Amino acid sequence: MKAVSIAMATFNGTRYIGEQLESLRQQTFLPAELVVCDDRSSDDTIAKIEVFAKTAPFPVRIYVNEVRLGFRGNFMKAAHLCCSDLIAFCDQDDHWYPEKLSRCVEVFQDESILLVHHEARIVQAGKILSDRLDLLLDKNPVVEQLRSRPWLNPCGFTMVFQASLKKYESFWQSSIDLYHLNEKDTHDGWYFFLATSLGRTAFIEQSLADYRQHGSNAYGWNNRRARTMSERLTCLISNRSERLRAPAITARCRRDIFRRALSEPGQSGPDTIALQRAERCWSQLEKFCSLRLRVYENQTILLRLEACLKLLRLGAYSATASWDYGKKAGLRDLALGVVLSSFTRRYGTRLSGVDQEGNSGTGAIPA
Incomplete structure (x- = not known):
């Protein structure tokens, strides 16, 4: 099997780092190396890692x-420094099951797989809150290129990916985090975006780690099942033009990344074909997002209807496109966008940001 490097980012993680490191020691398939990038911790995190290193x-x-990079830059640096064919992201506060690496690495016997991710349990203070992450990702064992939901990604600690994806790491500087437009993409969002855009990904249904919740997580668990009826209604009538602007901006950014990659000298062969297909699909998605924004932003009903009908003709509400919104989204756009746009703009300002709930369409563009 291929060798795997573990890329760990740390910052003031003394409380749980010892348990996490011990779970790495107990792996039935040992990593070729553990690369730790510390973001200038002020506690004894580094001291504990140094003690572990003596007997690892x-x-x-x-x-x-030298200066703090934040969790995004810290993880990206750790991945950059890894030397193996495969890279596994590792948080400082979780717990890996002994078979995690072996189960993930064996998937890469299929050379076409660019990334694998697995299920995990949610744990807080020793209590199991959920036996799964409950993410709206495609849970098929293998997902073909450009068939995964474009705006969602698994948690980084569940991922192992081909180091060959690092060839595009220079483009990360121009990336955008969909949910924080003033930030670069998260490390897990970036590599999942690349893997799903350029090749096949795999999913392991078995839980292979505990995702520890303790109040200081950079990103904690979002229990969608706990949403109240009032929250769901607010989501439905929220100011949709505000929620659709971020996907339009992000899709344009991702389209441009692939255009720049294609302009690099020496592009040829299968990589070029994959890049070309990714550029076409993200271009189409950018067009869909921009048109859908017009459904909610245009001041006249005729212009809103025109944008909605164009989306229909382009296959944005059916399975004819690589990513589609789904039929329910088409009806929603007709009702809340074309007919009731002024109402949603006036009364739908309670919910800000992009809805992460997805929809019933095959591509799950935010609805």
Whole structure:
């Protein structure tokens, strides 16, 4: 099987780092190395890692950043420094089951798989809150290129990916986080975006780690099942033009990343074909997002109807496109966008940001 590097980002993680490191020691398939990038911790996180490194059954390389990079940049640096064919992201506060790496690495016997992710339990203070992450990702064992939901990604600690994807890491600087437009993409969002855009991904239904919740998580667990009826109604009538602007901007950014990648010298062969297909699909998605924004932003009903009908002709509400909104979204756009747009703009300002709930369409563009 291929060798795997573990890319760990740390920052003031002394409370749980010991347990996490021990779970790495107990792996039935040992990593080729553990690469730790510390974001200038002020506690004894580094001291604990150094003690672990003396007896670890694999090499441990520790880097302390000269300036704080934040979790995005810290994880990206850790991945950059990894030397193996495969890379596994690792948080400082979770717990890996012994068979995690072996189960993930064996998937890559299929050379066409660019990334694999797995299920995990949600744990808080030793209590199991959920036996699964409850993410709205495609849970098929294998997902073909450009068939995964474009705006969603698994948690980084569940991912192992081909190091060949690092060839595009220079483009990360121009990426955008859909949910925080002033930030670059998250490390897990970035590599899942690349993997799903350029090739096949895989999913392991078995839980292979505990996702620890403790109040200081960079991103905690979002229990969608706990939403009240009032919250769901608010989501339905929220100011949809505001929620649709971010996907339009992000899709344009991702389209441009692939255009720039295609303009790089020496592009040829299968990589070029994959890049071309990704550029076409993200271009189409950018067009869909921009048109849908017009459904809610245009001041006259005729212009809103024209945008909605154009989306219909382009296949945005059916399965004829790589990503589609689904039929329910078409009816919603007709009702809330074309007919009731002024109402949603006036009374739908309670919910800000992009709805992460998705929809019933095959591509799950935010509805």
